[in-house]
Amino acid sequence: MWFSSLVQGIKSTLKSEDTEGFFEIYVTRSCGYLWALFFKQLHIHPNVVTIVSIILGALSGYMFYYDDLSHTLWGIFLLIWANWYDCADGQLARMTGKKSLLGRILDGFAGDVWFFSIYFFISLRLTPSWDIWIWLLSAFAGFICHSKQCALADYYRNVHMFFQKGADKCELDSSEEQYRKMKALKWSKDWFEKIYLFFYARYTHSQEKMSPSCQHLLLTLKKKYGNQIPTELRQRFRVGSKPLMKYTNILTFDMRAGVLFISVLIKEPWLYMVFEVTVMNVIFFYMRNRHEKLCKEIELEAYK
Numbered sequence: 001m002w003f004s005s006l007v008q009g010i011k012s013t014l015k016s017e018d019t020e021g022f023f024e025i026y027v028t029r030s031c032g033y034l035w036a037l038f039f040k041q042l043h044i045h046p047n048v049v050t051i052v053s054i055i056l057g058a059l060s061g062y063m064f065y066y067d068d069l070s071h072t073l074w075g076i077f078l079l080i081w082a083n084w085y086d087c088a089d090g091q092l093a094r095m096t097g098k099k100s101l102l103g104r105i106l107d108g109f110a111g112d113v114w115f116f117s118i119y120f121f122i123s124l125r126l127t128p129s130w131d132i133w134i135w136l137l138s139a140f141a142g143f144i145c146h147s148k149q150c151a152l153a154d155y156y157r158n159v160h161m162f163f164q165k166g167a168d169k170c171e172l173d174s175s176e177e178q179y180r181k182m183k184a185l186k187w188s189k190d191w192f193e194k195i196y197l198f199f200y201a202r203y204t205h206s207q208e209k210m211s212p213s214c215q216h217l218l219l220t221l222k223k224k225y226g227n228q229i230p231t232e233l234r235q236r237f238r239v240g241s242k243p244l245m246k247y248t249n250i251l252t253f254d255m256r257a258g259v260l261f262i263s264v265l266i267k268e269p270w271l272y273m274v275f276e277v278t279v280m281n282v283i284f285f286y287m288r289n290r291h292e293k294l295c296k297e298i299e300l301e302a303y304k
Helices: 002-012 022-041 046-063 069-096 101-130 132-165 175-184 187-209 212-225 231-250 254-265 270-277 279-303
Strands: none
Touching (some): 022 046, 046 069, 069 254, 101 132, 101 270, 132 231, 132 270, 231 254, 254 270
């Protein structure tokens, strides 16, 4: 009885069950949910949880600078802990209704800080034997491969929720709209939000550039139906998109964290970066091609 109650509680704090896999719901999110309940009892703000998550993740990267087992295990534990808190902050915000612009900024910033620290300290660790080449590999794996994979995976989840729940219950934003909001704000009163929207609009634009067929589909549907997309089309997209959600989860945290842990445990951390550049990129392009194909098919159906 208590387990089913726990699962129901976890699911009530998810944005969408469609976008979460078995491992995410029953392992990652369950731990995050328990932490969220704990923080709720202590009246701790979600932003505080996010800041602690950032610190833990950054410390994890520092631990991977050392090659002894003790530091390695601490690094693994700290990164898992940081991820629990990263799950907990969003669940706590949805439980308590304490959502803010700063919270959204911090949440988007957290994972970047973790992995910047990880790439940096692994590169520093391997510099004596790899020289500049490890920095070049690290920069390519992190700034080019990793960042694009996470950005597109996040975008596809938001597109899926747009078709599943509608525009008012998802976080699918357009860069054009964000730029418009930014220009409407005054530096004297809203400088913080204006700076945020500048960078967020650029980030959203980068997501849109990677998904041209998806952009064409969204524009076509908006022109033809406005916000009243037929249920049949929405369901058709959801059916085609749902199998791709497992790839979005692979491209975010769990898979890359698992490979990272194995690579540092066997004292070959460079393998993680090679995995990022090879295997993760293959998954990225496969997911992207399937999603673009789906969007073209749905657009053809919309014209019928």
